[in-house]
Amino acid sequence: MLGPLGGPCSAAQGCDAPKTRSSQREDQNPLRNKTVALKREREYSKAEEYSQPAFSIFNRTTDELEEGRPVNDTQASHAAHGAGHELETGKAYEPKVVAYCCTYCAYTAADLAGSMRLSYSPQVRIIKTLCTGKIDALLLLKAFEEGADAVFVAGCNIGDCHFLEGNLRAIQVVAHAKHLLAEIGLEPERLEFFHIPASAGPLFAQRANQMVERAMALGPNPLRFSAHEKYGKKLQREPDSHPALPPARFGRLVTEAEREKGATPVRTPEGTIPGA
Amino acid sequence: MIVAKRKPLEQIEGFLEGAERVLVVGCGTCVAVCMAGGEKEVEILAEQLRMRAKLAGRRQQIDEVTVTRQCDREYFAPLAACVDQYDLLLSTACGAGVQFLAERFDHKPVLPALNTLFIGVAEGPGVWSQRCTACADCILDQTGGICPMTMCAKNLLNGPCGGTNHGKCEVDGTKDCAWTLIYRRLEKLGRLDLLKKIQLPKDYSVATKPARFTHEAFQKAENQEP
Numbered sequence A: 001m002l003g004p005l006g007g008p009c010s011a012a013q014g015c016d017a018p019k020t021r022s023s024q025r026e027d028q029n030p031l032r033n034k035t036v037a038l039k040r041e042r043e044y045s046k047a048e049e050y051s052q053p054a055f056s057i058f059n060r061t062t063d064e065l066e067e068g069r070p071v072n073d074t075q076a077s078h079a080a081h082g083a084g085h086e087l088e089t090g091k092a093y094e095p096k097v098v099a100y101c102c103t104y105c106a107y108t109a110a111d112l113a114g115s116m117r118l119s120y121s122p123q124v125r126i127i128k129t130l131c132t133g134k135i136d137a138l139l140l141l142k143a144f145e146e147g148a149d150a151v152f153v154a155g156c157n158i159g160d161c162h163f164l165e166g167n168l169r170a171i172q173v174v175a176h177a178k179h180l181l182a183e184i185g186l187e188p189e190r191l192e193f194f195h196i197p198a199s200a201g202p203l204f205a206q207r208a209n210q211m212v213e214r215a216m217a218l219g220p221n222p223l224r225f226s227a228h229e230k231y232g233k234k235l236q237r238e239p240d241s242h243p244a245l246p247p248a249r250f251g252r253l254v255t256e257a258e259r260e261k262g263a264t265p266v267r268t269p270e271g272t273i274p275g276a
Numbered sequence B: 001m002i003v004a005k006r007k008p009l010e011q012i013e014g015f016l017e018g019a020e021r022v023l024v025v026g027c028g029t030c031v032a033v034c035m036a037g038g039e040k041e042v043e044i045l046a047e048q049l050r051m052r053a054k055l056a057g058r059r060q061q062i063d064e065v066t067v068t069r070q071c072d073r074e075y076f077a078p079l080a081a082c083v084d085q086y087d088l089l090l091s092t093a094c095g096a097g098v099q100f101l102a103e104r105f106d107h108k109p110v111l112p113a114l115n116t117l118f119i120g121v122a123e124g125p126g127v128w129s130q131r132c133t134a135c136a137d138c139i140l141d142q143t144g145g146i147c148p149m150t151m152c153a154k155n156l157l158n159g160p161c162g163g164t165n166h167g168k169c170e171v172d173g174t175k176d177c178a179w180t181l182i183y184r185r186l187e188k189l190g191r192l193d194l195l196k197k198i199q200l201p202k203d204y205s206v207a208t209k210p211a212r213f214t215h216e217a218f219q220k221a222e223n224q225e226p
Helices: A007-013 A019-025 A030-050 A062-067 A071-084 A106-115 A137-145 A166-184 A201-218 A222-226 B009-015 B039-055 B073-080 B095-104 B178-189 B192-196 B216-224
Strands: A097-102 A124-129 A150-155 A191-195 A266-268 A271-273 B002-006 B021-027 B061-067 B088-091 B110-112 B114-124 B127-132
Touching (some): A097 A137, A106 A124, A106 A201, A124 A201, A137 A166, A137 B039, A150 A166, A150 A201, A166 A191, A222 B039, B009 B039, B021 B039, B039 B061, B073 B095, B088 B095, B095 B110, B178 B192
Parallel strands (some): A097 A150, B021 B088, B088 B110
Antiparallel strands (some): A266 A271
8 A cells, every 4th residue: 555645545554543542541441442443443444445446436547437437347347357367476466557756746646636535546656756857768668677567657737847848858758668668569558648737636546547457458567577687787887088198298387376476375286386 | 960860679689689698889979969879778779678588588688888989999998898798799879880899899790770871960859950961072161051962952063953943842842942042041141142153063082982081180190100
């Protein structure tokens, strides 16, 4: 479950925090014990309700919302796709989705989604970036090489970028990276760019679920199994060394202090040169 | 600046067939500026090749390194220590750089990852266009700074021809007629009189291939060498 964003974490786990103080008093008052137990039960049931991402309306893609398909259909398709992809270890396929979020908009939207107690898929791993303009194709490729099943870049609306055109650059970079992925033989649909304004918490949850669903539909990234195998690296190179300059034959550098007779001493990094 | 373009990945992958250890050597000068073979592009290419190898189930070690320039011998020195570990070098320099690298490490196969296009300029982000054909006899002083040898499809020195069509070339309607551009430029400069001068046939012997040039300051030293 996600930590810093609060939403799914606090809602789904039922929050460990209230236990601490009340558990000390539990033995003293039987009536209070009963009340606490009832309250906790209610909290857990509420948490379970929230922790079912498939029940959430935000789990549906824009297309499905437009079509007006019932929510349970989404849940069914989710389960059907998931069942199709068994990992080698025998564990059911749980997609890993990486979200590169702009700190000014999408990350704030994710924060808002947490504050609004919106439930979205816990398979989304959020990486905060100062601006989506910083993201380059290599970063996106690395995510796939390390085993991400889907990646999305979430930036500001057109015209809203804090740095004026970072999001426009990101759109181009994502388009280029899709082309690179297709060249490699991975599905370009695993990568997407979304505009998510800071006030759109529900939209963030929707987009996150949309990408998880897409990752479920596409199946595991074929590179997932070799994610930790490294077959090459960038070589470290020393800075260029230039041959030493030959000693000057026709003259030498004269300091200002030497040029003017009786001038005040000049402090240099090597020491003090007295006025010649 | 020399402008180049990366070859299709399939073709590059075909070069690497049978090689277990590959070093991708980038060039940090012209091809870095035209986003074809600089440090970042080399990293992306190596990453792509690694991912392809993994997908195909091959154990292929692909390392990358970028030198400042591949058209100067000095910058190959740091490579000498590690080249022997590799079966193959893949160079993302222009054609000149690939040849120079192959000359320096002639015991290893050196293969090109780029197609070298032209000498050109950056028109805007990600857009380059040709400006010079290296004819070795520049006449830009006569033509208002626009090169008919490059921009004119017929290399006309006394233009325009009869095929200019509303400022476009008859050979390719999407391209500007060089001589229309030259006329407009000279008009702006008030030097239309330059057009009245008949250009004599160009001396193509100065541009014979392969060209070689020694700077005057070094000619004496070169002659003195045993």
